[in-house]
Amino acid sequence: MARRVLMLLAGLALAGCQVLSTPLATEPNSNTEPTLYQQLGERAGLAEIVEDLLYLIVDDKRINHQFKGINVAQFHRHLTDQLCQLSGGPCTYSGRPMRKAHADMAITETQFNALAENLILAMEQNGISTGAQNRLLKRLIPMHPDIRNL
Numbered sequence: 001m002a003r004r005v006l007m008l009l010a011g012l013a014l015a016g017c018q019v020l021s022t023p024l025a026t027e028p029n030s031n032t033e034p035t036l037y038q039q040l041g042e043r044a045g046l047a048e049i050v051e052d053l054l055y056l057i058v059d060d061k062r063i064n065h066q067f068k069g070i071n072v073a074q075f076h077r078h079l080t081d082q083l084c085q086l087s088g089g090p091c092t093y094s095g096r097p098m099r100k101a102h103a104d105m106a107i108t109e110t111q112f113n114a115l116a117e118n119l120i121l122a123m124e125q126n127g128i129s130t131g132a133q134n135r136l137l138k139r140l141i142p143m144h145p146d147i148r149n150l
């Protein structure tokens with residue numbers, strides 16, 4: 001897992017050029033190959049992943065203080081819808097833009113990576129393949145500057 005967090009970090013450096021220019025249409029989507037959305041267990045599977053992520057966040061001293069007092073049900077719904085939409089599912093994210101949602105939090109690189117690590121763990125716990133995990137992480141990378149308010 002540490003290796004994949006490192007890969008995510010390496011990917012961040014490339015986010016401006018490679019990842020952003022990768023069209024989502026490159027997603028394999030024949031009748032035999034499941035889409036990323038399907039590989040993540042569709043919306044119900046993503047809801048489980050986000051629930052497990054929330055438990056991991058609560059237990060993680062590196063970041064749990066940032067989440068004190070949030071509306072947990074709303075966060076769960078919004079993050080699930082966001083990941084659903086991002087993976088090609090039939091959902092519409094209705095939360096705030098990432099820069100606005102994370103403004104004034106002064107999120108550090110370490111905290112961003114801690115969240116990514118917990119998301120990987122939550123996906124592991126739900127039996128998501130490494131390939132599907134990496135494909136989802138790759139789609140999250142372009143959000144990094146907004147979440148960190150860079």
Ligand code: HEM
Pocket residue numbers: 063066067068070071074075078079082094095096097101102105107111112113115140143147
């Ligand atoms: C890839 C990384 C991340 C993604 C995709 C993400 C996504 C989201 C989404 C969808 C929301 C809901 C926004 C809304 O309801 O309008 C949210 C809220 C929030 N995020 Fe993040 N986030 C990420 C990283 C982080 C990190 C690293 C932290 C802190 C360590 C963080 C802390 C929060 C908090 C505290 C809220 C609740 C804000 C509020 O309700 O006022 N997020 N995030």
